[in-house]
Amino acid sequence: xxxxxxxxxxxxxxxxxxxxxxxxxxxxxxxxxxxxxxxxxxxxxxxxxxxxxxxxxxxxxxxxxxxxxxxxxxxxxxxxxxxxxxxxxxxxxxxxxxxxxxxxxxxxxxxxxxxxxxxxxxxxxxxxxxxxxxxxxxxxxxxxxxxxxxxxxxxxxxxxxxxxxxxxxxxxxxxxxxxxxxxxxxxxxxxxxxxxxxxxxxxxxxxxxxxxxxxxxxxxxxxxxxxxxxxxxxxxxxxxxxxxxxxxxxxxxxxxxxxxxxxxxxxxxxxxxxxxxxxxxxxxxxxxxxxxxxxxxxxxxxxxxxxxxxxxxxxxxxxxxxxxxxxxxxxxxxxxxxxxxxxxxxxxxxxxxxxxxxxxxxxxxx
Amino acid sequence: xxxxxxxxxxxxxxxxxxxxxxxxxxxxxxxxxxxxxxxxxxxxxxxxxxxxxxxxxxxxxxxxxxxxxxxxxxxxxxxxxxxxxxxxxxxxxxxxxxxxxxxxxxxxxxxxxxxxxxxxxxxxxxxxxxxxxxxxxxxxxxxxxxxxxxxxxxxxxxxxxxxxxxxxxxxxxxxxxxx
Numbered sequence: 001x002x003x004x005x006x007x008x009x010x011x012x013x014x015x016x017x018x019x020x021x022x023x024x025x026x027x028x029x030x031x032x033x034x035x036x037x038x039x040x041x042x043x044x045x046x047x048x049x050x051x052x053x054x055x056x057x058x059x060x061x062x063x064x065x066x067x068x069x070x071x072x073x074x075x076x077x078x079x080x081x082x083x084x085x086x087x088x089x090x091x092x093x094x095x096x097x098x099x100x101x102x103x104x105x106x107x108x109x110x111x112x113x114x115x116x117x118x119x120x121x122x123x124x125x126x127x128x129x130x131x132x133x134x135x136x137x138x139x140x141x142x143x144x145x146x147x148x149x150x151x152x153x154x155x156x157x158x159x160x161x162x163x164x165x166x167x168x169x170x171x172x173x174x175x176x177x178x179x180x181x182x183x184x185x186x187x188x189x190x191x192x193x194x195x196x197x198x199x200x201x202x203x204x205x206x207x208x209x210x211x212x213x214x215x216x217x218x219x220x221x222x223x224x225x226x227x228x229x230x231x232x233x234x235x236x237x238x239x240x241x242x243x244x245x246x247x248x249x250x251x252x253x254x255x256x257x258x259x260x261x262x263x264x265x266x267x268x269x270x271x272x273x274x275x276x277x278x279x280x281x282x283x284x285x286x287x288x289x290x291x292x293x294x295x296x297x298x299x300x301x302x303x304x305x306x307x308x309x310x311x312x313x314x315x316x317x318x319x320x321x322x323x324x325x326x327x328x329x330x331x332x333x334x335x336x337x338x339x340x341x342x343x344x345x346x347x348x349x350x351x352x353x354x355x356x357x358x359x360x361x362x363x364x365x366x
Numbered sequence: 367x368x369x370x371x372x373x374x375x376x377x378x379x380x381x382x383x384x385x386x387x388x389x390x391x392x393x394x395x396x397x398x399x400x401x402x403x404x405x406x407x408x409x410x411x412x413x414x415x416x417x418x419x420x421x422x423x424x425x426x427x428x429x430x431x432x433x434x435x436x437x438x439x440x441x442x443x444x445x446x447x448x449x450x451x452x453x454x455x456x457x458x459x460x461x462x463x464x465x466x467x468x469x470x471x472x473x474x475x476x477x478x479x480x481x482x483x484x485x486x487x488x489x490x491x492x493x494x495x496x497x498x499x500x501x502x503x504x505x506x507x508x509x510x511x512x513x514x515x516x517x518x519x520x521x522x523x524x525x526x527x528x529x530x531x532x533x534x535x536x537x538x539x540x541x542x543x544x545x
Contacts, residue, residue, distance in 0.1 A: 047462030047499050219531065223458045223523040227500060230528065231461065234501030260407040267489045267502045275529040 001201035005208075008306025009193045014295030016285070017185030018087045022168030025094035026080035027101045029058065031109070031158035033151040035129065035144030037062065037069045039101075042082030043094040044073060048293060049224035050090040054098045056220060057286050061102035062109070063126035064143055080161070088291025091220065092185050093164050095286040100162025108158045109143055112150045116141060166284075186282040186290045189215040192236070192299035195271075196307040200330060203323030207237055207271040207304060214275065217282045217290030225277065225292055232296020233273045238265045240301035244320050315340050317349045367431055371396060372440030382428035387411045389427050390437065398438035398467040402496075409495030412468035413437050419472045438467035441474055447520070449512050450474045456518035457508035461499035469495050473509045483513035503528060 017023060027041040039058050045051040051071045059066040073079050082094050106126060113131040114121035123134050132140035150156045169179035195209040210233050219225050242263040281288025301319050309315055314329040317340070333339065341348045369378050371394065380389045387404070390396045390413070402410035404423045411422045414436035415429075442448035450473045453459070460466040469492065476491045488509045489502075497505060507524065 047460075049461075222526070222529075222531070226526045226529045227458055227461055227504060230501035230503035231499045232501070234503075235498070258403070258405070260403050260405055264496055264498065266493055266496060267506070268493045270489070270502060273501070273503060273528050275526075277529055277531045279531060279533040 001199060004198045004200060004311035005195070006198065006307040006309070006311025007193060007195050008303045008308070008310055009191060010299045010302035010306060011191045012189070012295060012298045014088065014188050014190070014291075014298060015184035015186070016087075016092045016188060016282075016291035017089045017166060018083065020169045020179065020183045021166035021181075021185065023083040023087065023089060023093060024163060024165040025082040025089075025097040026161070026163040027054075027094070027097040028080055028161040029098070029101045029105050029159065031105060031143075031147045031150075033148050035064070035068065035142065035147040037064060037105070039069060039071045039098060040079050041071065041073055041094060041098055042076065042079040043090050044082075044085045046085050048085065048090060048228065049221065050085060050094065052224060053091050053220055053289075054095055057095050057099050058102045060287070061099055062106045062143075064129045068129065068143075080163075088188075088293035088295060089185065090291075090293070091289050092282075092285045092291050093166070095289060096164035096284070097162045099286045100164065101160040102162070104160030104162065105158060106160075108150075108160060109146050112154060112156065112158065113141060113146045115154065116146065116149050186217065186285055188217065188290045188292060188295055190295060190299050192233075192303040194240075194300060194303035194307040196304060196311055198308055198311040198326070200312055203325075203327040203330070205241055205304070205308060205321060205323075205326065206269065207241070207307075209272045209274070210237070210300060210303075211274045212276070212299065213278060214292065214296075215278045215280045215290075216292050217280060217285055218288030219277060219279055220287060220289050222277075226275065228292050229275050229277070229296050230273060232298075233275075233300060234265050234270065235297035236300025237271065237304070238263070239297060239319055240304035241320050241322070244322070315347070315349070367427065369394075369427065369430060369435065370433070371435045372437060373434070378427065380427055383426045385423050386413070386425040386427055386430050386435070387422040390422060390435075396437055396439060398471075400464055400467060402464065402468075407494075407496075408465070408468075409472065409492075410465050410468045412471045412495070414471055414475055417475065417478065419475045436471070438470050441470065448474060449518070450477060450509070452518040452520050453508040453512045453516070454505075455520045456522065457504045457511060457524045459500065459505040459508040465495060465497045469497070469505055473505075473512070476509065477512045481509075481513050483510040485510065488513070 029039050031037055041054060043050045055069040055071045059069050110121040110124050113124055124131050125134050129143045130140050147158055150158050166185050169181045169183040172178055172180050191213045193211040194207055197206045197208055282290045314333045316325050316329045367378055369376050376394055378389055378393055380393050387399055387401060390399055399413055399422050400410035402408035406421045406424045412419050413422045416433050442451050450470050472492055485506055488506055
């Protein structure tokens, strides 16, 4: 038995928003008579923090404390449409919708405050829940007072709505796939270096360290962002080495029958993870944000496969790289069977090098 | 049968071999323990029985009779969260939240018995708990912080020990797209 060390790097780009766009989000906001802000948006928060991010955008844009904002996505009847929480789109697309609605609300607050203070709204500023006269900060009134006046003096409702849609890109050349406008809201970039230790007798791979760099636009909430990236690293580790609904190749009767036989990374034996987060603001995102959702688990599997090649000189052509698959690749190499062909920069895996998968081996199905 | 949960005695009607998880969730409406794999594999249903972490899905109701059952609801109140609950907030140790109550219950038992802040020791203690979202990074940070006796400010989040930021500043040079 020998332990071999190896390193591999992969790079990815990942689109923000639905491919070819055409995915709208809408929002509306009302201000209660005490100045507290209710946001209605259809974005489902599945643990990604979209309620937090959208509330931050609203608080920042209107100019009220964060804890004045209530985000209501409790039902589809009271919330405007959001295409959904997918495609790494919630911060960018739905965030832009609440941003526009919040700008409108800010304008309405300044308008009513201007009437109350008998001054042009253009001479007012609004920050931290207080409206004041530019250059004369002593002349001020709270947003709660403005909202109360709107309700009980002027008989009006402070409200705003907003929507965001990157129009659908149409394919104008089916041959090349060329589209008539940019097909994504934004593009994020990442690189990952995996360091592995491979046991050539058992085929067990241990990932020692993952070093990752992410171009993430503006980090609107660094803690939420890190949560996505840390979690993605360990998911990517699982996709690279463990996760398969048919984990017990090659015998069909040994396939997984419950989620208990679907192997996900546990807490023990985790690699060290180091992240470098590059703030590179986007053009169209709210406050320069981009999406950081699904891309977080894309780079690791490829980096691990390349690191394994660096360690033991064989390409394993299917994920997850289980001990069985790695040992099969080592056996093929020892038998002098073909390795992937190289043509210039391309590494080509002929079909016979591929371990059969569920998708290609129909005879395995019960 | 009487069942003591979070220091309150309940008269329950379920059959003696009903899983404790089902009794808690379905009969008593105590939903902190989550029904994950329901075969002892994931840790989401963990409760304390006389202070020891146990899978409530594998524990028959009759095995809990006469003993103190504690769920995540019994560790603190919204006004007075336990130290572990505060640390989970400060370190942002929950995303979707499904594993969180089991993690908090098991972590509480770990720190209550004087567990060390050493990463390896925490990984061993919580090794039977699976989390799909966090990559465990911030959960380990939170438990280590409690084991060290750090204060947790629930109105702020902790700095990450694993991430560093590079700002290339400006606006509008970050790629993309459609206006």
